[in-house]
Amino acid sequence: MVRVLSSPMGRMPTEPENAQPSSGSSAAGVGRRRALLAAGAVLAAGVGAAAAELADGGRPSGRTDATGAPPPQAALPFHGLRQTGVTFPQPAATQLLAFGLPQTSAAADREILRTLLAAWTRTLSSAVTGPSPDPRLQDAGTARLTSLVGVGPELAARLDLAVPAGLADLPPFPGDRLDPARSGGDLVVQLCAEDRWTLAVVGELVTTAARAAGAVPRWAQSGFLPPVDAGATPRNLFGFKDGTANPDEATARQWVWGPPGPHENGTVLVYRRIRMDTAAFAALPEDGQNLAMGRRRGDGSPLTGTAEHDDPDIYAKRPDGSYVIPVTAHVRLTSPRLDGGSRMLRRGYSYDDGPGDRGLLFCAFMRDPAQFTRVQNRLAARDALNPFLEHTASAVAYVLPGAPAGTTLGEHL
């Protein structure tokens, strides 16, 4: 069952709290179940219309009611214990933005950071609560937006910020072709919405606030998901369902969110921009694709099971002694069984930046980025997908705990 905490901070009438599940619950986090969890959370916060839509997978469905009128667009909350960019069902489009802070004195830079986080709290909360101060958002009443703000490891070290001990840049991996102009960043913001318009306008407001505080834009990256039925797992550009084996809430408490204490509702984002040779992969026979992935392209089921959410059994063998899920299959090398049961929360998006440059924006959340390093070292050594992949950008950021109503992002820093 999903249990939901009511906010310790009370609630503003126009601004529903981004509620979250309480401890010990085995509330759902896997694919469609995450959508229901978020719906439950919102319902508990008293936002029935939003809940109804989130239960539908969080996508405006284009439904019309009996009168033929489209249903009203309910607001999404901004304030809450966790940031909505990690907890809410994935909207169809994303915009990642990274910024650098000037390097003056630690005291002056800390002040800039404080000013900027306060400005972003105002910008992001007013975008979702409406009426927006920006005329370009007023037609919609409110922006249906989820967001997260994260702090990069270099900035955290420079300003001696209170971040998780494991926050660090990733080591280089074999085969990396990283573009520094698309990587890193002192601050990373991820905006997600159903439409590009909202992302463009709110992205501009976020950037304007950053410049006003003295920060400089470093890179931006947009991404998208395919249209999917309510609750279904979206596919990536190889045509496979991507995001099936994500942790439930109880598991996420152990591996995704911080331990009890100041980082309890924070997490770490690992971002990788991975170019995919979709044409070459598509040229493989379907069987070959399934063996490379360890799952079936059609329904996403593991080669050792029959349904999408069956757990892959990496130890199952054929009569001839070979593994059913081959030794180089992606789901074997990423299996939690090879890593003490650890799980990351993957919320990837596809991108398309022109001919020959399309692929996956791998966005995963975990307590400790060393987990990514362990998995990526295994993948870099022998993932069957490697001939079709190239990692072209990378970033790590401490995703701040949410800001309950009346507070500002990053107050604990």
Ligand code: HEM
């Ligand atoms: C373009 C590159 C990639 C593609 C196309 C891809 C695709 C997939 C697919 C189709 C699945 C199976 C369905 C699912 O559980 O979501 C999967 C699972 C997974 N992938 Fe990837 N992936 C990519 C890169 C990565 C990277 C870089 C990592 C981490 C270093 C990673 C970690 C995982 C994990 C942890 C799982 C779940 C394994 C399990 O619990 O069964 N993937 N990926």
